[in-house]
Structure formats: C-alpha cells, structure tokens
Amino acid sequence: MADQAKPISPLKNLLAGGFGGMCLVFVGHPLDTVKVRLQTQPPSLPGQPPMYSGTFDCFRKTLMREIQASSGETKYNGALDCAKKLYRESGIRGIYKGTVLTLMRDVPASGMYFMTYEWLKNTLTPEGKSVSELSVPRILLAGGIAGIFNWAVAIPPDVLKSRFQTAPPGKYPNGFRDVLKELIRNEGITSLYKGFNAVMIRAFPANAACFLGFEVAMKFLNWITPNL
Template sequence: MDFWPEFLASSWGREFVAGGFGGIAGIISGYPLDTLRVRQQSSDTGSAFTILRHVVGKEGPSALYRGMAAPLASVTFQNAMVFQIYAVFSRAFDTSLSPNDPPSYKGVALGGVSTGALQSLLLSPVELVKIRLQLQNTAKLTESPQKGPLQVAKTIWRKEGLKGMYRGLGITVLRDAPSHGFYFWTYEYMREQLHPGCRKSGQETLNTMLIAGGLAGVASWVCCYPLDVIKTRLQAQTPSSLKYRGILDCIGKSVKAEGYGVLWRGLGTAVARAFVVNGAIFSAYEIALRCLFSNGCIQMEETI
C-alpha cells in the first residue's frame, strides 16, 4: 500500500515515471513514420508516400501501428533506464561538480555514449520483434503472418534461441553509443542557446523543449543512419532467408546491389519522425518530472 508514495518520493522513482511518460509520448506520436522508415530500408519499394498509399490501401491504417505493442510494453522501463543512467553517467565524468550545477557538455556527451551502449542490451531484442512485425506481408518476410509480439518472440526463441533474439546486437551498440552522445549533447546545447540559463534554473518554455528535443533527435539519426539501415537488414533475416553473414558483408552486398544511396534510404522519413518523436519525448519527460518534483506545479514560463 505504501509502495507508490515511497517510490515517487525518491529521485529515481520520479525519473522512472517521467521517463515512461516521455517514451510513451514518443512511441505514439512517431510510430507510423517508423513503420514507413523500416519498409523503405528493407527494400527498394519507392518513396514514403508510395509506401504509405500501398500500406493503407492494401492493409488498412492499422498496419502502420503493427508491432507497436513490443516497444510500447518496454518503453517505460527502457526510457526510465536511459534517463536515469544518463543522469548518473553525465555527472560521473565531472567529479568537481556541485549538486546544483548542470553537467558539462563533455560529461553530457560521454554520459550519452555510455547510456546508448548499455541500453542496447534491452533495445536489441525489442527492435528485432518490432521489425519482424513491421515487415510482415512484404516480400522481405515470406513466413506466415503472426498475431503479435509475444508470438513473434516465441517463434524466434524456438527456432533461433538466445543468439537469434540478440541478432543485430553488435550493430545496435555501434549505432546507439555515438548517437546517444550526439542526442543528449545537442539537446542540452540547443536548449541553452534557445533559452540562456535554463540548464541551471530549470525554467524554459514548452517551445524550447519541443525544438531542442526535435533537433536532438535529428542530430542523433543523421550521425548513425547508415548503421541503422544495416541493422534493419540484419534483423529482418530469418533462418530461412539468411542473406548476410555479418555487418561488413551486409554493407558490401547492399552497396554492390543498390549503390551507396541505399545507406541513406528513408533518411527523410527518419528525420521527420525524429523531430516529432523527440520533441514529444523531452517535453513529456520534462513536464512530468517537474510535476512530480513540485507536487503538480510546473515551474515553466508561459509558452510564447
């Protein structure tokens, strides 16, 4: 009976809940664009608008949300872990900081890199299941359609074991470690540029959160996008459709067959999604955190 009051009384508990709200806002706001991005990356099937017309016309609008349960179910814990680990690591690299000072930009970047590497252990199986569901009814996956993430996960475990569940872990770490460094550094830098002094005061406009969060998402995707394309192709493989032996083999075969442009296919969709999603994530996170720390009173200036 006393669990939630005690949990929310701790800094870790508030970070956990606020991170969950941020993650849920990000998933719901950007999932249709994520489905389009994955389909663009997996094969040369045309522009995002062409794929959108095809998906809605042939499979219905609900197909844009296929596989959302997998990331949505894990997003609270994942986002809580990401923001909490980042808070610890970003300050760990600045031993001379006082409790009221924000971490330096160096600490922010190194904290982001460490956070990205660690969160890949949780994210890799979730994204594997999500990609398999998003690519159902396409030429990429010809196996019988499955009803949901649990069925997909059980099938992968039965046929491929633990190794199959973590297919693509290496490329996920290579993608997420540097991208999270850019992600948090860009957010902290841009919010300070848009609203000088807000990193220390904690007071900023909603517009500042949305724009800084959106630009942080764009920066993190642009720096790692070719790796994300390769990750999608590696995780889309099943035991009956193995085409690539590893990261370098996938890069070589993909570029040879489709040119260097394949490494940037779907970037426009990813950037549009990144701005929307990460603006929503940081705004929901910051607002929820301030509500929890101030018992419902958001210390934020009026949005201009």
C-alpha cells in the same frame, strides 16, 4: 549561505523518462514503420519501378496493405508469439539478432542526442534564468533538433540493422560486414541512407514530444511529490 538545489531522484527520472518515451512512440511510430519498409525493400529489377517511390507512397501502400491483411492469416500473433517462434527457429541468437548493429547505432547516436539536447537547452536559456524555466517552444526546439542530430548519426547502422534482422537465416554469415558489402555493391553508398526522408520527417516532432513529455512529467512529479 543559499541552499543547494536538491538532486532529482532516480525514480522521478525513471517515471518522467518513461512518459517521454511513450510520447515519442505515440508521435513517431507510424513513420518508423515506413522507415523500415523503405530500408528493407528489395532493389527494383531493370525496367521496373521500385516497390515504393518515396516516403508518402510507402505510407499509403503500407496503410492499404494493413487494411487488406487485417482479416487474413498472420505469421505472428503478437510480440510473445514472435519471440517464441524466433527462439524455436534460431535459439537465443535469433532473439538477439542484430544486437551489435543496434549498439553501433545507439551508442554514438544517443551520445549525440543528449549532448545536443543539453547544449541547446543551455544555449536557449535566457541570461539570468534557470534551465528548468525554459519555455515549451524552446523545449520543443531543443528536443526536435536533438532528434535530427541523433538520426543523422544513427541512420547508416539502422539501415544495416533492418536488413540484417529481416534477412533469412544464414544469408549473411559474416554479419553486418556482408550486409554492408551487398548494399554498396548492389545499390551504392546512398543505400545506407534509405528512409532518410521518413526519418527526418519523424525526428523533429517525435523527439520534441519526447523531451516535452519528460519535462512536463518531471514538473508534475515535483509538484505532487516535492520531497521524493
């Protein structure tokens, strides 16, 4: 009787997943910044051009603004300072502002993400081969497409989250419902897809890098610690 495949340890999944997340951030973070800037830009006044005319204009202006502001005074001196000031201003609610919207985004989007990735891995695996033998280009393809499906589900609640989290305290007393009403009333239903181009440009390479990083790290861990 053939030996059953040994299950992968949680520690290996943790380490490989962490490395995959690092790869995702490294590849995708610049366009994530652009996405948030596009999502939170105020509506333009009548007769006035918008703050950003598109993804690449936002990227250019963001880069120039950061260069110009690098020698000026900043509101937050890092993540810890930001957390302290948020807590001082709004208490624990300030730190967790937007949690419901984050869950509304991440629960369905993550489900779509991993379902699509696993389905594509199985679909792309040649007959008679193991999923673990999948080639790098096919891993990149599966991861990239999974990222696109993830963000196709995630972007409307992500827009609401960005608006809600960056709003002044008290602007939206009823939470995301007020954000949704204001957006649709002032900017139309398409405003829920602000930053779509930036998201989709980012989605494929960032998530392809994430899953490739995970698979490479897992193979490396299996090589150096086969009995873990």
